[in-house]
Amino acid sequence: MDYLPIFADLKRRPCLVVGGNDIAWRKTRMLLKAGADVRVIAEALSPEFQYAVEQGQVTHIGTIFSPSDLDGIFLAIAATERKAVNALVYQSANQRQVLVNVVDDTQRCSFIVPSIVDRSPIIVAVSSSGQAPVLARLVRERLEALLPQHLGTMATLAGRFRSRLTEKVTSFAERRRFWEQAFAGRFASLVAKGDHAAAELELEALANGVESRGEVALIGAGPGDASLLTLRALQLMQQADVVLYDYLVSDEVMDLVRRDAELISVGKKAGFHSVPQEETNRLLVQYASQGKRVVRLKGGDPFVFGRGGEELEVLFDANIPFEVVPGITAAAGATAYAGIPLTHRDYAQTAMFVTGHIKPDGKQLEWHTLARGNQTLVIYMGLMNSLDIQLNLIRHGRAPDTPIAIIERGTQRSQKVFKGQLSELADLAQQAASPSLIVVGEVVNLSEKLHWFGKQEQQLHNTFDEQSTVVKLA
Template identity: 60%
Template sequence: MDYLPIFADLKQRPVLVVGGGEVASRKIDLLRRAGAEIRIVAQTLHPELLHLYHQQQVTWLAQVFEPQQLGDVFLVIAATDDSALNAVVFDEANRRHRLVNVVDDQPKCSFIFPSIVDRSPLVVAISSSGQAPVLARLLREKLEALLPASLGKMADIAGSWRGRVKEHLSSMSERRRFWEKAFGGRFAAEVEAGQWQQAEQTLAASLTGHQQDGGQVTLVGAGPGDAGLLTLRGLQVMQQADVVLYDHLVSDEILDLVRRDAERICVGKRAGSHSVAQEETNRMLVDLAQQGKRVVRLKGGDPFIFGRGGEELQAVSAAGIPFQVVPGVTAAAGATAYAGIPLTHRDYAQSVLFITGHCRPDGDALHWSTLAQGHQTLAIYMGAVKAAEISQQLIAHGRAAETPVAVIGRGTRADQQVLTGTLQELEQLAQQAPSPALLVIGEVVTLHQQLAWFGHQLQTDGFQRPSVVNLA
């Protein structure tokens, strides 16, 4: 994050603007809307600024910039066509630890103006850190169309009710839930319809009849890594969570989408090293929900495919706690799609088997003779450590040593790697692949070279080629 987004209170605070042209006029209009006290240094004033000066709404401080003019100002803006003067203003402001913006000169800015969607008191600010202002403006235009004008009035009414709601509901989480229901229900609809008095009556009735919600658990599949594969429902419950228990396989990009003030607890497990025992995770889910919290259990991929989601919900169900499940894109579906490997294809594979390479020591052994049959695809989770055994057993039970295989490391992520070869080379490929890795065995792997698209560089585009190793 190149700039910290903050909202500054400029009411009655002095702001120095060096420059009096059209650009300066636009900046001053924005500053005046925020209540700033405007001081201008310029040889001449744009007609609009001159009009404001005659109405005593701005101060024309001087015609020539002097460093002492920075003495008690809050912000500084340089908006002249004299680059040398702008540089002097920037240096002098920096020396005095004043925030300064040199218009259209991003390196000489200690703060920048974002694109703004104004639904006061609700304000949305969008910035590209000065790198792509046109892109920020286009995004603002999209948001202008999406956000109704009634949002400002809704925020006004909510602000006037904050004290009463706080008196009635002592818990911060209960107050948040009250407002979530209000902003998504009848109150919001009445404000949008201009029925403001009725909207306040609805708030009053909702507050009087408000009942404290009990805790609940939501099991959410985060997908294989790319935040774009997270479901809309998954994002919604993550934004409502009081606490999130997550695994190591959940990417940082997805964790960034969790509600900012939600508690985050890592209960991840890595091969050969269990940082949190499964029984402890089950207990935490129950304990947190019994405290009345909205608990989100965030798992990589889909929680019901080799994710122990069923075991965790059994514990939650036994404790009588309400729960729901938000499925996710499982690694076999996501990683192979991003690698351009169809799991089934009528010329190569009529079935696909999802297999875990990390079985319980006391569990049943894999049926190798079934797995070794042709015309099927094997998608093996957590199989990198046992790649040698998998290769040996499949070949011993009849699968050809030349069967195409792929090891997809960190599938769907920006640093995805796809390593291809043959079944007899599976161990070597697995040792080279980054974790987490998915093993894919079957003739469909031959389509990778033709169908790879994610990060793949063709002569006619500018995409970056993924890291690909072919041992065949």
């Protein structure tokens, strides 16, 4: 270990910064956040420095560095463009046993500044010992994504409760188990929601031996690409005791679920056995009533043709706490990955989303509205009824040569895009597999220029004419 990682208390301690440029200001800003008494030596100051001096946040003590400027200083940072000045600061600081950092010169550093993830009072520092600072920054970015913003608030609330817990729970081992349960349970969820008063009550209840209540997180898993998950979705998936998931959730997303969570498939797929909605509702209530953290994982967004609202009504009636994490719906994700904009000033001023689960006569849909020109029509779950959709759209005024696309497994590595004309929809649908999305409108033609995900390998089919193609994206 080349460096000992420590956290220094700089409150009101004198710290010297030599240099007035932007880099020096970034270091100064960090010191100010830690409460240091910052003094700067520089011939010229950046606008940010000037403002800080005028506001009394920083003291400008001179323009030329002298070794005596280090007298009484706790630590120093040199960030000038002059190597000779930086070297003098380093040499003088070493002689006085003052910690010193010369920016971008590891050989002249008795301390280095790590990459920091700040969730005060939780602070995570990452360092490469000066060998690969860009790599350290990339690691920090990964941690930024994994550590929720409310982590600091959770630590602050826990700190307030420590003395009360010591009074109630005398055993160290019992207190440790208490905090493990609190940080992984409903207390953490309440803090994440911003309900701090309820979070503090939850700590009181746990300390009094009251069993923690279970809760349900209704999460949109997006269209398939795991990198499109929200941070909140990933955090809850990693904390879940039980996960009820749909057929539409990709394997790539499922791989991110907590390893020891109980996984229950409640998916629905046309033509296959599926779990009745009533049974799914019953399982949600059952597991949450047992005090478990339940994740209901749905493809796309749970409130877009996902029956999410129906499931939450059941939870409300059963007095089960819940939260909703939106996901990218297939109409937005799959079309974007296929290079098809939903709206465009020249072709579509409206975008409409409908479900393809329709009766053969199609009476429940306003086909005159769906068949209008200058709009994009996106149809979920429409493969099985593609012929009825084709006939009704043409019958109600949509031109038979209107461009269409069927996007199979949108956003995933196995994505395929079948393109043709409205008059060919039913035939193209026979080549596609679920889950697929149907897009009707002139914007489909823009995919020839705008497709970006993977590459167009080859024209795999030419069943009808030159406009009927399948594009596989790898």
